[in-house]
Amino acid sequence: MLGSRVRGQTELLMAGSLRDLIPDDHILARVDRVLDLSWLRGEVRHLYAADGAGRPGIDPEAAVRLMLAGFLLGIVHDRRLMREAQVNIAIRWFAGYGLQEVLPDHSSLTRIRQRWGTDLFRQIFTRTVRACVGARIAKGEVVHIDATLIRAGVAWESLGERHVEAVLAQDAEPESPPTGAGQETISTTRRRAERDGKQTGRYKKVCLTDPEATMATNARNRRLEPTYKQHTAVDDGFGVIRDVEVTTGQANEGDHALPQVDAVAAVTGTAVKVVTADQGYAYGKVYGGLEERGIDPVIPAKKEPIRSRVPLRRFRYDARHDILKCPTRRTLRPTRRVEHGRYFYSRATDCRHCPIRGDCLSKGRVNKAVVVSDHHPALLRARRRKERWSKEDARLYQRHRWRSEGFHGEAKSWHGLARALRRGLQNMRIQAFLTAAAVNLKRLAAALLTLLGPWRSVSLLAALAHLFATVLAAAAPPTRSGLADCPA
Structure with missing residues (x-):
């Protein structure tokens, strides 16, 4: 008999939890098993009125869960996220809202980010790193460092020209007309500014609506765009993001490599043994700084540019x-x-x-x-080493290419990192921290799901207790073969 169904339902009667309607392998259900935000309320308590004064605010954990749900599902804009949450049972359950409860307005998430600041979101990301280290899926001995450009969320019409003469008038023009050597200095400065303007566009274009997004490009045959630059340190084992930092697009990668290595070691207390990077980091200061820290740099050195007959x-x-x-x-x-x-x-x-x-x-x-x-001697040693790289060096550099660049591709394709969602360097940093935290939670959920095996239907605390008891009884850490790499 041909089936039929009445679609004009006027009410919903339900016994049980929304969790019963969500598949166990859904990304939000998997992340919920490893996400712990119980500490958050105490961290933000001082930012709100005491003794119950003022209007009731949004639960801090619910706000962060809404943001993370958006990055995990690729719904990164607040308006679209809240429209999707109206009809998406998984998002409602993940954030702790019932079917008939009113969701907060999208503007509330904006005000929460402004109120909390970047330091708190960095702390959220840092706790995911420590959770991955505690689960032994991030050892920290081999770290891959790379940077990527992120297009600012501005239109081409917002770009204006900054003329060389205007820059010189503000920065280099003296109060009285110079003579002699002073006139020669101004002429030299003008020629240098004109040269830089022609070669890099530094003095030719500026973003009027987002001045912190500077003009940069990732290839010589591509035009300059208003961008930010994200510097990322990725763990070799399972692709856990160990550290992220965001700068303007014109920032040099070599200036941020050593501070990022120090930050990676400081977060977890684990000494870094090997650092890999591409030729954008092939500077003497990077090689020398890593050698001073006892770290082996696997960075292909650039060939010396020959501009003279006697180089x-x-x-x-x-x-x-x-x-x-x-x-x-x-x-x-x-x-x-x-x-x-x-x-x-x-x-x-x-x-x-x-x-x-x-x-x-x-x-x-x-x-x-x-x-x-x-650090010229360190640069010479790197050049000689590149000519006779071992198989292990080549293997590590090959892993660098798909670990670090793979994360950037994943974050841009699935988690909205291809473009800045909001304007300003601080907003871009918050976006980078939440994206990295979402990726780390994916890695942690996938690894623990594989480790727990038949215990995956039990509560997380009971399963972890059983897991750690098994590890202690064996008196040995879990082997790498017992972990499955998280899918990209």
Whole structure:
């Protein structure tokens, strides 16, 4: 017989919990088993009126669960999230709202983020890292560092031109007309500004609606865009995000590598042994800083750019005596400092009758000037090591490419990180922390689900107690074969 169904229901009668309607393998049901926000109320209590004064606010845990549900499901905009929560039983249950309860307005989530600030959301992310370390799915011995550009949420029409002359008028023009050497300095500054403006666009475009989003690009054949840059440290074992930081798009990766490594070690107290990165981090200061910390850098060194007939590689640096030897064995000694290095100068008398003077010296110079970075020996060791990388080095660098870049692809494709949701550096940091926290919770839920096996239907505390009792009885940590990698 052909079936039929009456669709004009006027009421809903239900016995039981909303949890009974949600599949056990749903992402929110899996994350709920490992998410603990019981500490949150005490952290934000001082931000609200005491003694019950004022209007009743939203439960802090419910607000964070709503935000995390949006990032886990890829519904990252507040308006769309709250519209979806009206009809999505899983989101209502995950946040603790019943079917007939009124959900908060989307603007309440905005005010909560403004009230709490970035430090609290960093703390939420940090606790997910520690939970993964406690579950032994993040060892921290091998860390992959990488950065990615995030397009600012602004229109092309919001970009304006910042002319070179206007910049010079504000920053470099003196109160009285300069003469002599002063006039030469202003001319040099103007030429440098014009050159930088043509090459990088630094003085040509500025975002008027989001000034903290600076112009940058990830390839020479692509146009500059208003962007932010996220710096990420990913654990090698199961892809747990150990640290994230957001800067403007023009920030240099090498300036943030060492502070990020220190932050990774400080969060969990685990010493980092190996750091991998791409050629964007191939600077002497990075190699030297990692070696000083006892960390093995697996970073492919760049080839030395040859801009002269006598390149820097033909000069020999003597670290013991802190001198530089030219190809004809003349000595260059250090003088004034520059950023991340020093100038080494030769004597004019040594260069006067040098046989390679015509190739070595620029027109009009009487002696040779060479800039050597502070960690030049470490850079030379990295270049020699790249020429004879071992199989283990190649394996680690290959894992770096799909661990760090894989996370960025996952976050941009599934969790809304491809574009900034709100304007301003602080809002972008909150978005990065919540995205990383959501990914870590996915990793933790998948790993524990595999570990628990037949205990997955029991409460989490009872299952963890059984798991840890088994581990202690065996007097050995769980083997890696007992864990399954979380799907990307």
